[in-house]
Amino acid sequence: GIQVEQSPPDLILQEGANSTLRCNFSDSVNNLQWFHQNPWGQLINLFYIPSGTKQNGRLSATTVATERYSLLYISSSQTTDSGVYFCAARKGGGSNYKLTFGKGTLLTVNP
């Protein structure tokens, strides 16, 4: 199956700093999603971005499908941004939408 690798595994920031999280995947994809897992465990959909660039407030994401990576940018970070960020990808082809998750990036934003 597809392999998904995220970096860095851990990231500590001061409030107001910017950050970039990276996701590499081993095969062509037709689904690439970024999630934020809140302290209660719920996965919050951030971006559905199999290719291209999207922005939502202080967050933006870019996927370069031909080079098999995606980046999540967080600008002007806030303490509420803390948590685990997951990237998940689905290999192209087929119709069962099986997503494979990376191991996540644990982000800590200090006041």
Next chain:
Amino acid sequence: GAVVSQHPSRVICKSGTSVKIECRSLDFQATTMFWYRQFPKQSLMLMATSNEGSKATYEQGVEKDKFLINHASLTLSTLTVTSAHPEDSSFYICSASIRGPGTGELFFGEGSRLTVL
């Protein structure tokens, strides 16, 4: 976005009992739902794919007799952990895809935290 709801959010049971977790798609029909398990400080691992009206497909290493999945309607899938033991304690989370060719985006439920005493 689409809404997926899980119930219960938290359950504590005695060893040897069975526990049922429900996953509902509230505002769309889902021919396919996925069940994931997450151990503390780890990533989500797919357990099985639930298909409406047919048998579930289990990932390698997942015991189908231990984790019974029923997808009886286009809006409901259930996961039953049979004869639960402490090692089954985990966070179980379901997801659903929107019916039809449309978007491939997956939406996730709130998760169910199972503790087996």
